[in-house]
Structure formats: structure tokens, C-alpha cells
Amino acid sequence: MEEKERSMGWEVARELEAEKTLLQRFVPEWRQIKGALWGILALFLVFLLGCWLAGNPFEATQRIPSEVVKSHGWVGTDNWGIIWYVVALAMFFEFMDASAGMGFGTALTPLLLVVGFDPKQIVPAVMIQQGVAGLVGAFLHREFENVEWKLKPMSETIKLWLIIAIVGCVAVAFSITAVYAYLNVAKVWIKLYVAVLLLMMGGISLYQGRKERPYRPNKMFLFAALAGFNKGVGGGGYGPVVTIGGLISGVPVKSMLAVTAISEGTVSTFAILVWMALLTSGVTIDYILLPSLMIATMFTAVAAPYMIRVFPEKLWKIVVPAYCCVVAAICFWKIIPDVIAKLS
DSSP: OHHHHHHHHHHHHHHHHHHSSSSHHHHHOOOHHHHHHHHHHHHHHHHHHHHHHHTTSSSTTOOOOOHHHHTOOOOEEEEEEEOHHHHHHHHHHHHHHHHHHHIIIIIHHHHHHHHTOHHHHHHHHHHHHHHHHHHHHHHHHTTSSOOOOBBTBBBBHHHHHHHHHHHHHHHHHHIHHHHHHHIOOOHHHHHHHHHHHHHHHHHHHHTTSSSSOOOOTTTHHHHHHHHHHHHHHOSHHHHHHHHHHHHHHTHHHHHHHHHHHHHHHHHHHHHHHHHHHHHHOOOOOOOTTTTHHHHHHHHHHHHHHHHHHOOOHHHHHHHHHHHHHHHHHHHHHHHHHHHHHHOO
């Protein structure tokens, strides 16, 4: 039993909170400062890559004539620039995504569509941003002592990551095939299902967060499958289900946020490879948003794990499910007009 306890992966966060006050946790050690600098460097390198890609260096990368591109006079050129209102929106939603495990793609993508960007400008850039931010976030969560990744003996946090990643990929493949190829379900009902699910899970987690729950890892098979299904059919609702599912399964919130980061980083990286494969079939992509998203990520992806380290576990037990309900409310706000139109 003692060996098992040592390899769970979340003792480090509990020990830190027990041994140091909030003020002491607020002052980072040199190890954490170095980790943050390495994280910023990695994100900065992807920013430089984004600047290069935004200039359309390949035949498959072209300036798509969306409304925003037209308003800037960039149609038919390789011109681009940092779009500062996108940076501001991305900073807010990335901070909330990194600190609450959800909300970046679910909330930011529809906002960028409303502003006037094309899906082929949004989705590839968001996938790259989420892939890099998730993997860098997993590293920073370890450096800031929110989680521990152990291979020998394998910690529960590593096992959870493998469960979520493998089951999620299978569920994504199944959901795309079943819902779109065979059942032909209208997208509005899929989005309504995701919104209702998020609201229910957020409410359950808020209610159950008042007491400690026994750790039951077998539940994560169901939540991982559910999250992967959502990702495949609606493109959103992945992070919230994984994060809240982990809390319901008895995983401490700080470590669950780290597990969500590495899991979503893995899935998003896989999605990037799919997009790269699509380029060979004649699909064109516009990376005009990638530099703006990466500027926002350089600050928030580092700040969020640090804030999780500083503030106590009991605070995040309230913040995470409450923000899940907020994300659900945003989803409802977006789809209610479509539901009313469909019913009428």
C-alpha cells in the first residue's frame, strides 16, 4: 500500500500545500524559474515557426479571403500581422483553459468565426497552439510541483494519461464514422447534447466537491470515451469532460489539470498530423492566426500552472466546475437560436 501511495503522482502537490504557506508558494524557486524560461523559449520558437508559416511558404498554405483578410487588404498577398484583439481573447481563454482544464477551443473558435475568420484559418492554428501549450503545460505542472510523472513504478497520473489518450482516439474515430457516416445527426443537436452534458457535469462536480471522493480509475474509461466522442462529433467538450470526469473519479484537482493538459496536448498533436496529411490531398491552410495565438500563449501557458501551484486545492475545486458551467452557458447562448430555428 505504501509503494502504491508513493506512485500515485499527486502527493507532491499535497505535500507542498501542507509544508508551505500561500505566500511561500508564491515565491518560486530557481528550479521553477528555469522551468518557466524553458517553457517560454519553447513557445517562442513555435511563435517564430508561426511567423514563417503565416507568410505562406508552401503551395498548400494560401491567404484565404475571409472577411478579416479582406478588411485588411491582404487578399491575394502574403501579408499578415499580429491581430491584437485576437491576442487579448486568446490570452483570457488560454489562461482559463490552462488553469481550469477547458474552454479554449470551445469558446474561442466560435468567437473567431463570428469576427469573420475562415475555419481553415482557425482550426489548424488552434490545434497547433493546443498541442504545444498542452505538452509545455505538462512539463510546467511538474516543475511547479502540481504533479509528478513517474515511469518506474508507473504513477497513476501516467496511467490516466494513457487511458485518456488511447480510449479517446478510438472514440474519436468511432464517433466520426457513426454520427456522420451512418446516423447523419444534425450538428445543432450534437452541440445541444454537448452543452447539456457540460452543464450536468459541472453541477455534479460543484455539489460533490464539498467532500473527498475515493479514487476510482475505472470511471476514466467512460469519461475518456465520452470526451473522445464529443471531440469527434462536435469539436468541443473534450477538456471539460476529461477534467470534471477526473474530479468525479477522485483525482485531486491540481494533478487532474496536469493530466488534462498532457492528454489534450497529445490529442491535438495527433490532429496536427491529420491536417498535415490533408495537405497532400489538395486542402489549403492559412496560418495567419498562429503568431497571434502563440504570443498570447507565451504568457498564459506559464502563468496558469504557477497560479495553480500558489492557490489552495479547495479554491480550484470551486473554480474548475464553476467555469465548466460558464462554458456550458456560452454553448447554450450560441446554439439556442439554431435550436429554435430547427424546431420552427
